[in-house]
Structure formats: structure tokens, C-alpha cells
Amino acid sequence: MGHRVAIIKVADHSNSEAVADGIRRSVQLLGGINKIVEKGDRVILKPNLETPREARTAATTSMIFIETAVQMTRELGAVPIVAEGPFMNYNAEAVFQVTGVRTLCDRLGVQFVNLNAAETVEVEVPGGKAHKKLRLPRVVLEGDKLINLPKLKTHHLTTITCAMKNLKGVLPGQDKQLSHVRGIHQAVVDINKTVRSDLVIVDGLLAMEGMGPTFGGVVDLGVVAAGTNVIAVDSICAEIMGIDPFHIPHLKLAYQDFSFDPGEIEVVGTSVKEVQRSFKIPRERISYHIALRSAHILDRYIYRNLSGGKTIFPRLSGLFGAHPRIDADLCTRCNLCDKSCPVGAIDLTRKRIDATKCVDCLICLELCPNKAVSVKGISAE
Numbered sequence: 107m108g109h110r111v112a113i114i115k116v117a118d119h120s121n122s123e124a125v126a127d128g129i130r131r132s133v134q135l136l137g138g139i140n141k142i143v144e145k146g147d148r149v150i151l152k153p154n155l156e157t158p159r160e161a162r163t164a165a166t167t168s169m170i171f172i173e174t175a176v177q178m179t180r181e182l183g184a185v186p187i188v189a190e191g192p193f194m195n196y197n198a199e200a201v202f203q204v205t206g207v208r209t210l211c212d213r214l215g216v217q218f219v220n221l222n223a224a225e226t227v228e229v230e231v232p233g234g235k236a237h238k239k240l241r242l243p244r245v246v247l248e249g250d251k252l253i254n255l256p257k258l259k260t261h262h263l264t265t266i267t268c269a270m271k272n273l274k275g276v277l278p279g280q281d282k283q284l285s286h287v288r289g290i291h292q293a294v295v296d297i298n299k300t301v302r303s304d305l306v307i308v309d310g311l312l313a314m315e316g317m318g319p320t321f322g323g324v325v326d327l328g329v330v331a332a333g334t335n336v337i338a339v340d341s342i343c344a345e346i347m348g349i350d351p352f353h354i355p356h357l358k359l360a361y362q363d364f365s366f367d368p369g370e371i372e373v374v375g376t377s378v379k380e381v382q383r384s385f386k387i388p389r390e391r392i393s394y395h396i397a398l399r400s401a402h403i404l405d406r407y408i409y410r411n412l413s414g415g416k417t418i419f420p421r422l423s424g425l426f427g428a429h430p431r432i433d434a435d436l437c438t439r440c441n442l443c444d445k446s447c448p449v450g451a452i453d454l455t456r457k458r459i460d461a462t463k464c465v466d467c468l469i470c471l472e473l474c475p476n477k478a479v480s481v482k483g484i485s486a487e
């Protein structure tokens with residue numbers, strides 16, 4: 107039997123009722139949520155809330171996807187639990203506030219778990235190559251079902267990030283970085299051998315192109331895609347972005363490791379052609395590319411030989427990473443950014459941003475009327 111992927115085009119995605127209807131129709135095309143979730147199930151809902159940026163920037167999953175998934179599971183008598191662990195360079199609480207997930211979960215009265223702070227259990231990875239073992243949050247392992255709610259984006263290391271890559275977020279804190287140390291493409295595949303998605307619903311309403319996964323451009327795509335197989339969903343989403351799935355390393359590895367035949371994917375609903383666009387793929391400046399690769403190599407050496415199994419990548423990347431800075435010649439000290447910075451990281455006397463305080467929300471970048479704020483190391487294209 108083929109792997110079914112449903113595509114729904116939502117014409118007016120500023121209308122939350124239309125989006126919720128599109129989400130429900132996409133799952134209906136797979137046979138209905140009742141084929142996947144049963145009464146009494148504890149259902150983990152895993153959005154992509156990796157960074158402190160709102161869904162309108164295309165960096166994070168829209169709250170309507172979480173809300174609709176909560177409602178669908180509750181209608182069956184199941185118990186939803188929203189769970190996320192942002193990338194460790196970011197302040198997790200800032201992410202939960204800026205994305206709106208804390209407010210949403212409070213309003214819905216649904217349990218929310220910060221996976222970076224959750225109790226973990228070490229498990230074997232069946233057929234693991236990059237990861238032989240993983241530390242995983244107990245709450246995820248003890249869930250009966252997992253609904254994966256990724257955002258559709260380009261990624262400067264993995265070309266795209268969708269359902270498979272979204273599960274790296276379940277690794278606690280610095281363990282996420284181990285995936286980079288051990289080889290990100292195989293690591294993504296290994297994580298998906300251990301944490302299985304029972305249902306994927308992709309937020310492709312506002313997708314990201316160019317310098318993803320955080321600072322790319324917004325593509326008004328208006329797409330919801332759903333499926334029960336992460337590899338099938340990611341393959342079709344790559345095609346929607348105009349990218350050959352065989353050019354995506356983690357998908358190629360997944361085809362081998364899972365003996366997956368992309369020819370067996372069946373698309374229902376709207377066709378790929380009707381929604382397909384040609385996404386700009388990420389381009390790092392050569393200096394940034396060299397710095398990033400060098401940091402990974404140095405970190406791998408330190409991890410293996412000197413640090414007793416601890417990664418220092420977050421500190422290394424802080425030296426050159428994607429933090430905003432102020433161009434003193436362009437800045438007129440209008441004070442707009444300083445008033446809005448949530449953590450008081452901007453010193454307008456010196457026209458400097460304190461990288462140790464900054465949570466990379468990029469509110470300053472968006473607000474500056476003089477284009478005086480830019481992000482170091484990456485191109486806006």
C-alpha cells in the first residue's frame with residue numbers, strides 16, 4: 107500500500123476558521139483522526155518553536171495548528187500534551203512567550219512541557235548509525251501517539267526542515283548539538299528511528315525560503331500538508347518547494363535505512379503542481395560557512411578528547427553566529443529598537459547589542475526604519 111500525503115490549499119489563511127477547516131480536511135483525506143488516535147491516548151503535539159519569532163515571520167508553527175490538533179484529539183476523548191524544546195542558543199521562556207504557546211496552552215487548559223527541562227531516559231536507537239543511544243524525554247517516550255506539527259522551511263545545513271528535522275527538537279538541551287557533532291543528516295534519520303510520528307500536519311501557510319531556518323524570506327504558500335509517514339511528507343514538501351528530494355541528504359539516507367520507495371507515495375487533495383513554487387535555497391557567505399564548519403570540527407575534537415563528552419558549540423557559535431548588530435553610520439538613535447527589545451540588550455550610547463543578553467527575536471531588525479540592524483554572517487537573499 108502506498109504512503110498517502112494530503113495537500114490542501116487554503117485560499118484565505120488570514121481566516122483562522124478556514125485554516126482549521128483545511129487542517130481537518132487534510133486529516134480526513136488520510137482516513138480521519140479516529141484511524142490514528144484512540145480514546146484515552148496521551149497524544150504528544152510537537153510543533154516547531156525553535157526560535158523566539160512569531161509565525162508571521164515563517165520561522166515557527168502557527169498557533170492555529172496546535173489549537174486545532176488539541177481540539178481534534180479532545181473530541182476523541184484523548185489527552186493532548188504540547189511539548190517543545192527550543193534550540194539551546196535561545197532563552198526557552200522567551201521562545202514560549204514570543205511564539206504565543208504559553209498563552210495558548212493556558213487558554214486551552216492543556217499541559218505544556220519544556221522538553222529541555224524534562225526528565226530523560228536513555229534508549230537504544232534501533233539500527234542507529236550516528237546515534238547508537240539517545241537521551242529522550244520520558245514524557246515523549248510514554249506518550250501513546252505523537253502528532254508532528256512542523257513548519258515548512260529551508261535550512262542552511264539540511265536544505266529543508268520539515269517533519270523529520272522537527273523531531274531533533276525533542277532531544278533535551280545540549281543533546282541537540284550532539285546531532286551536529288555526529289553528522290546532522292544521519293542523526294536526523296536516527297532520531298526518526300526512535301521517535302515515531304503517528305501523524306504529521308505541516309504548516310506551509312507562510313513558508314520560509316532563502317536563509318532558513320530562522321532568518322529567511324517569507325513565501326505566502328497557503329498550504330497544509332498531512333500524512334502518516336514522515337519520509338513521504340518531507341519528500342512531497344520538498345517537491346512543493348521545487349527541490350528534488352534526492353538532493354536532500356537526510357531524505358536520501360532515510361530512503362536507504364527505511365527501505366522507502368518514493369515511487370509509492372500517493373498524493374491526494376490538491377496536486378503538487380498546483381501549489382509548487384521555486385524556493386530560494388540557503389546561501390551562506392563563504393566566511394560564515396568556513397567559520398561554522400571549523401566550529402563543528404573543533405567542537406567534535408573537544409567533545410571526543412578534552413571535555414568529557416560535553417559540546418562547546420553554543421559558545422563557539424556565539425563568536426560568529428547569526429546575531430544582529432547595529433551599523434553606527436546608519437543608526438540615528440531614534441530609540442525604537444531599544445524601547446521594544448524584550449531583554450534590554452541594546453546599548454544606544456555605544457550603538458552595540460550585547461550578544462550575551464540578546465535572544466535573537468529580531469524585533470529590532472524588523473522595527474528599524476533606517477535598516478541599521480543586520481544579521482551577522484547571513485545574507486537576506
Ligand code: SF4
Nearest residue numbers: 447464465467468470
Ligand atoms: S537586540 Fe534585537 S534581536 Fe536581540 S533581543 Fe533585543 S530586539 Fe531581540
Ligand code: SF4
Nearest residue numbers: 437438440441443474
Ligand atoms: S531602530 Fe535603528 S535607527 Fe533607531 S535606534 Fe535602533 S538601530 Fe538606531
